[in-house]
Amino acid sequence: MYQELRKKQKQIAVIGLGYVGLPIALEFARQFKVVGFDINADRVAMMRRGEDPSNEIGPEGFENRDIHFTSDLDDLRNAHFFVVAVPTPVDDYKVPDLKPLQRASETVGKVLKKGDYVVYESTVYPGCTEEDCVPILEQYSGLTGVTDFKIGYSPERINPGDKERTLTTILKIVSGSDAEALDEIAAVYGSIIKAGIYKAPTIKVAEAAKVIENTQRDLNISLMNELSIIFDKMNIDTQEVIKAAGTKWNFLKFTPGLVGGHCIGVDPYYLLYKARQLGYDPQVIHSGRRINDGMPAYIATKLVQMLIKKGRAPQQTKVLVMGITFKENVSDIRNSKVADLVRELMKYSVNVHIVDEHASPNEVAHEYNLTLMDSPSKKYDAVVVAVGHDEYKQLDIGYFRSIMNDQPVLLDLKGLYASEETEGMEYWRM
Structure with a gap:
């Protein structure tokens, strides 16, 4: 297969052209003949113009690539090496939603x-490729897996916003259904x-390796979040504690924060789901998820309590939230815990304004039914810096004072600003 692909006698097809699939398709297209397939015709039209809908790849990334972008199934018929890179989210009940993966397998x-060859990159629970996807491939093709076609799994390790890694x-990591x-x-x-x-020795090992990468990180962050709650009750600065503990050579410097996005906040639920199917209820993984999912409500309550102590009724306050993407310097808003924080504040009847130069107002409105402002106004009772965009790192405390009322409250969720510079301001960080 490899030699035929190199000679362009056969071609690669990448199914799903999001933040994972598009970079893979474009990189393969440096050397191979590639078909990039996505069911969203509008996204396909953008990519044909050399535009990345995720804003991760510039126009130069599309140049000199042997690739055809399409949403037409017939264009896949000449492909022989398929890479499936569709999303694997969870539903409202935190149950794995395999519909995108199942539909891609049908395609x-x-x-x-x-x-x-069919290689899956989507994050799944161990066993999903062989137990859930292969039967669909067999059903729609009339062929037998391994005997008639080969299967593989290679977990994605894309880090949105990272220009170095x-x-x-x-x-x-790669794996296959047999040695060949x-x-x-x-x-x-x-x-x-x-x-x-x-x-990896087996497909299941590769699947498991991927799902625990983010589960481990989720648990480490949940520990920091729980510690930040405890230390806050003791009036101890968690960031200073981490800095002091970090002087020990084997201390892992994880920090508290909102855990959203399409990986860390989602992948552990796939492992939880599979474990429960097998009759085991994971205690540690579930506890970590519960803590991290509860942080938006905790932060909202904390802010409202701070406002009330200043004699301000929540329904008469105006709060600015800066940043709604799931992490710094990206446009991706999927599974943003900042949106959950905004909703929690709204439950207290707080008037919330949201700004984010990286996010699409249309996507925010569609995904969360929330409105992005073009720019902040004035006279805010509190400001919440929720995402560590580079633009926010460059701001000084004077800027926040200029847009806030007397007795201002600043919540610095990413620890961007020095606490000693916030004199005359109620300052809080996780």
């Missing part, structure tokens, strides 16, 4: 041929990944 199954500079599949898949990915390839 591939309709065009699958003997000798083809990019796709080609991050070690790539593993070698061929490793060769294809190895041609673009400069950091090297790690061959």
Whole structure:
């Protein structure tokens, strides 16, 4: 397969062109003939113009690439190596939503041929590729997995907003349904990944490795969040505690914060779901998720209590929230815990204004039914700096005083500002 792809006798198809699929498709297109497929025709039109809907890749990233963007199923019929990179979210009840993955498998199954390869990159629970996806491929293709076509799993490690650790500079895990599949898949990915390839012994090992990467990080952050709650009751600055503890060589410097996005705040639920299917109820993972999911309500309550102590009724206050994307310097708003924080404040009848230069007002309105302001106004009772965008790091305390009332309250959720510079202001950070 690899040699035929290199000679462009066969082509690669990438299914799902979001923050994971598009970089892979464009990188493959440096060396191979590629079809980039997405069901969203508007996104496809943007990519044909050399525009990344996620605002992660500039126009130069589309230049000199052998790629055809399409939403037409027929364009996939000449492909022989399929990479599936669709989202794997959870529903309102925190249950894995496999519908995008199932539909992508149906799409591939309709065009699958003997000798083809299908590699999944979407984050799933161990066993999902072989137990949930392969049967769909077999059903729609009429073929038998492993015998007629090869299967692989290579978990994505894209870090949105990171300009240093990019796709080609991050070690790539690959796995295959048999030894031949593993070698061929490793060769294809190895041609673009400069950091090297790690061959996992089984598909389930590769799936499990991915899901625990973010589960581990989720748990570490939940510990810091719980400690910040405890230390706040003791009037101890958590950031100073972390700085002091960090002088020990083996202390891990995780910090408290809102845990959103499409990875850390989602992936642990896939492992929880599978464990419960097997009759085991994970205690530590569930506890970490409960703490992190509860932080927006905790912060909202904290702010309202601070306002009340200053004699201000919540329904008569105006609060500015700065930043709504799930992390700094990205435009992605999926699973933003800042939106949850805004809703929690609104439950107290607080008048909330939101600004974010990186987010799309249309996407925020569609996803959360919230309105982004073009710029802050004046006379805020409190300001919440919720995301650590570079633009916010450059602001000084004088700026916040200029847009706030007397006795201002500043909540610095990312610890961007020095507490000693906030004299005359009620300052709080996690």
